[in-house]
Amino acid sequence: xxxxxxxxxxxxxxxxxxxxxxQASATALxxxxxxxxxxxxxxxVFFYRDGVHNASELAAPPQDETNLPHxxxxxxxxxxxxxxxxxxxxxxxxxxxxxxxxxxxKASANLAPGFVLGGLGQxxxxxxxxxxxxxxxx
Amino acid sequence: MKxxxxxxxxxxxxxxxxxxxxxxxxxxxxxxxxxxxxxxDDGVFQLVNNQNSATIDQKSLGASLPALPLYxxxxxYVHSESLRNRxxxxxxxxxxxxxxxxxxxxxxxxxxxxxxxxx
Amino acid sequence: xxxxxxVNKSPFSHTALNSCxxxxxPDDGVILLEDxxxxxxxxxxxxxxxxxxxxxxxxxxxxxxDVDARGIGEKLMAEVELADYEKFVQLSVQHRCxxxxx
Numbered sequence: 001x002x003x004x005x006x007x008x009x010x011x012x013x014x015x016x017x018x019x020x021x022x023q024a025s026a027t028a029l030x031x032x033x034x035x036x037x038x039x040x041x042x043x044x045v046f047f048y049r050d051g052v053h054n055a056s057e058l059a060a061p062p063q064d065e066t067n068l069p070h071x072x073x074x075x076x077x078x079x080x081x082x083x084x085x086x087x088x089x090x091x092x093x094x095x096x097x098x099x100x101x102x103x104x105x106k107a108s109a110n111l112a113p114g115f116v117l118g119g120l121g122q123x124x125x126x127x128x129x130x131x132x133x134x135x136x137x138x
Numbered sequence: 139m140k141x142x143x144x145x146x147x148x149x150x151x152x153x154x155x156x157x158x159x160x161x162x163x164x165x166x167x168x169x170x171x172x173x174x175x176x177x178x179d180d181g182v183f184q185l186v187n188n189q190n191s192a193t194i195d196q197k198s199l200g201a202s203l204p205a206l207p208l209y210x211x212x213x214x215y216v217h218s219e220s221l222r223n224r225x226x227x228x229x230x231x232x233x234x235x236x237x238x239x240x241x242x243x244x245x246x247x248x249x250x251x252x253x254x255x256x257x
Numbered sequence: 258x259x260x261x262x263x264v265n266k267s268p269f270s271h272t273a274l275n276s277c278x279x280x281x282x283p284d285d286g287v288i289l290l291e292d293x294x295x296x297x298x299x300x301x302x303x304x305x306x307x308x309x310x311x312x313x314x315x316x317x318x319x320x321x322x323d324v325d326a327r328g329i330g331e332k333l334m335a336e337v338e339l340a341d342y343e344k345f346v347q348l349s350v351q352h353r354c355x356x357x358x359x
Binding site: 030033040136137 | 290291292343346347357359
């Protein structure tokens with residue numbers, strides 16, 4: 001309903017910090033939730049540098065702590081947001097999907113469902129396509 | 139065509155910040171937008187000549203910067219106050235084709251952009 | 258066109274806020290978040306620079322959840338406005354670009 005009262009803008013977010021070790025990705029998630037609540041759209045969340053760790057299926061934080069990968073997944077499911085993980089940054093840091101795990105002959109893949117690997121060009125695409133691009137880093 | 143400014147504020151080698159900023163910039167440059175870069179704060183250390191990063195087993199960042207004009211990134215800005223505060227003079231840089239600009243000019247530069255990518 | 262600046266580092270240990278304030282333009286806005294909210298304290302080293310910015314009509318905000326988390330609500334400069342995430346989003350819409358200082 002809010003979309004009637006505001007000029008809805010298309011946002012993209014660039015996230016460069018790992019969950020847990022820095023607050024930045026939690027801030028980004030809260031920002032994402034707030035912009036969606038106000039009737040704006042979220043074109044892409046691009047995870048770069050240590051931000052790729054937000055996409056780890058293997059993160060197992062204690063029950064009484066926030067699970068950012070799960071929260072990103074929930075956001076993506078509810079609002080059809082594209083969660084894109086820079087493939088170059090991911091490979092260096094050990095975040096792989098099935099295809100890359102096979103390619104590099106690794107024991108397993110760990111890219112969490114709901115996230116996709118993509119090239120750095122997709123960051124530029126997000127910058128071109130979006131009205132607002134905001135970086136969250138540490 | 140959008141005006142997109144990359145702002146690179148971190149020194150090379152100690153963290154991957156500078157290297158990964160440059161990789162993003164080079165990837166972006168092929169997309170035909172008006173892609174520019176500003177080096178500020180410790181980011182100006184990326185431009186210091188005589189870097190020899192083989193000593194620490196890393197690819198030289200200084201040696202990578204001359205590729206920027208080849209990728210059509212011709213608007214390369216360097217913050218004068220950042221250089222001055224660090225005792226680096228204009229003739230100690232790996233690139234000649236930079237524009238050294240003061241804080242007010244940086245402020246105006248930001249105001250001209252369509253997007254800022256903060257590194 | 259104006260810029261919204263976000264700063265998430267404490268000025269007691271980082272120069273991010275200082276650098277930000279050096280290049281703030283006349284129509285810009287500044288929002289302090291995460292550890293950046295320590296920059297809103299009256300005791301912060303950036304206090305004088307922040308006062309100059311405020312005197313030029315630039316608005317400075319501190320993200321309330323981060324202020325409350327850190328227990329510094331009573332120690333902030335009066336001129337710094339508390340903002341919630343809704344306001345943060347509105348500021349990002351109002352200004353043309355967002356520069357993040359970290």
